[in-house]
Amino acid sequence: MNASRYQPFLPDRLYIEEAVQNNPWTTRILARLSKAERIPIPDQQALPPAPAGKNILLSRQRGPFLRYCPGTSRHICCLYHNLDIAAGCDLGCSYCILQGYLNVPMTTLYCNLDDMFIELDQVLDSHPDHFYRIGTGELSDSLTFDHFTAWSSDLVNYFRQRRNAIIELKSKNTHIEHFISLPHDRRTVVSWSVNAAAIVASEEPHTPSLAERLEAAAEAQAAGFWIGFHFDPMIRHEGWEEGYHEVVEQIFRRIEPRNIAWISLGALRYPPFLDEIIRDNHPESRIFLGELLPGADHKFRYFKPQRIEMFARMYRWIKAHGQETPVYLCMESDEVWRKAFGWSPGSSAGLKRFLDERVGG
Ligand code: SF4
Numbered sequence: 001m002n003a004s005r006y007q008p009f010l011p012d013r014l015y016i017e018e019a020v021q022n023n024p025w026t027t028r029i030l031a032r033l034s035k036a037e038r039i040p041i042p043d044q045q046a047l048p049p050a051p052a053g054k055n056i057l058l059s060r061q062r063g064p065f066l067r068y069c070p071g072t073s074r075h076i077c078c079l080y081h082n083l084d085i086a087a088g089c090d091l092g093c094s095y096c097i098l099q100g101y102l103n104v105p106m107t108t109l110y111c112n113l114d115d116m117f118i119e120l121d122q123v124l125d126s127h128p129d130h131f132y133r134i135g136t137g138e139l140s141d142s143l144t145f146d147h148f149t150a151w152s153s154d155l156v157n158y159f160r161q162r163r164n165a166i167i168e169l170k171s172k173n174t175h176i177e178h179f180i181s182l183p184h185d186r187r188t189v190v191s192w193s194v195n196a197a198a199i200v201a202s203e204e205p206h207t208p209s210l211a212e213r214l215e216a217a218a219e220a221q222a223a224g225f226w227i228g229f230h231f232d233p234m235i236r237h238e239g240w241e242e243g244y245h246e247v248v249e250q251i252f253r254r255i256e257p258r259n260i261a262w263i264s265l266g267a268l269r270y271p272p273f274l275d276e277i278i279r280d281n282h283p284e285s286r287i288f289l290g291e292l293l294p295g296a297d298h299k300f301r302y303f304k305p306q307r308i309e310m311f312a313r314m315y316r317w318i319k320a321h322g323q324e325t326p327v328y329l330c331m332e333s334d335e336v337w338r339k340a341f342g343w344s345p346g347s348s349a350g351l352k353r354f355l356d357e358r359v360g361g
Pocket of ligand 1: 090091093095097098139172
């Protein structure tokens with residue numbers, strides 16, 4: 001394999017809120033980042049507005065850690081829960097929605113995981129008949145800072161003991177070293193966001209390559225973990241059919257269908273305010289080459305027949321490897337489901353049931 005183009009993120013500077021200064025999860029990070037400058041601050045209001053260099057804020061999560069995925073109106077949603085342990089990412093994908101959402105000038109890591117586990121206990125214990133699919137990959141990449149946080153090990157250990165929940169670590173990164181040897185009782189899905197090679201090259205230039213992600217997925221499979229894949233965002237580009245078909249083939253060369261928890265498909269979509277931000281931050285991006293129109297939820301999307309065509313082909317290519325692998329659409333209507341897949345879960349509750357059953361919920 002060629003040398004990786006990916007460079008693990010190592011911050012120059014850590015801003016440390018008073019509320020987490022003596023916290024064990026902070027201490028662990030400090031021990032692993034002994035060369036980084038440490039700047040104690042009372043709280044995040046004391047941060048400089050735009051500090052140079054690579055910075056991280058170690059903070060206290062003041063709101064709830066766990067919240068329903070916002071989904072999008074008038075579409076079928078999988079009723080997922082997000083666990084917000086970090087906000088921000090180093091990987092810099094051109095299409096990343098976080099560019100328009102975060103209002104802190106650096107990545108924030110919420111170190112009060114003791115509070116998070118208390119909250120999880122309260123929620124999961126008080127709804128023993130409800131099954132929770134929970135993920136940490138909404139406001140960050142689940143593994144991209146794990147080489148110095150090792151938080152994956154805390155999560156795998158915790159969810160191993162829960163019968164009504166499963167954790168999904170969703171990533172483009174390959175930092176699996178802190179949990180790969182742990183017992184997990186199949187309560188963890190390790191999933192990778194994947195894309196056509198041309199899109200990885202042009203829109204995700206700072207990420208580990210597709211081959212590296214699949215190598216990590218194969219290792220996680222060998223350790224008995226559920227594996228997931230997310231083709232999201234799918235981007236129309238010259239040669240998209242060959243590009244995406246090739247990724248499907250590469251996945252099934254390495255991963256057995258019985259170990260795949262799910263594969264999701266989602267076409268490029270973003271709110272109007274992000275348009276200018278992406279054009280400013282990534283003038284070389286090719287994502288605007290396709291025709292994008294405002295949809296029912298006001299987000300820019302590809303024209304419906306184009307999305308249906310993309311999803312239908314992907315479904316056929318995936319199902320050519322057997323019927324077992326669950327495939328679902330992220331934020332699409334009942335009509336798009338039926339036209340692309342020939343069936344629909346009918347509702348968000350139906351999609352939740354379909355995915356829960358796969359992983360024992
Ligand atoms: S890996 Fe995900 S969170 Fe990180 S920059 Fe890319 S899209 Fe954003």
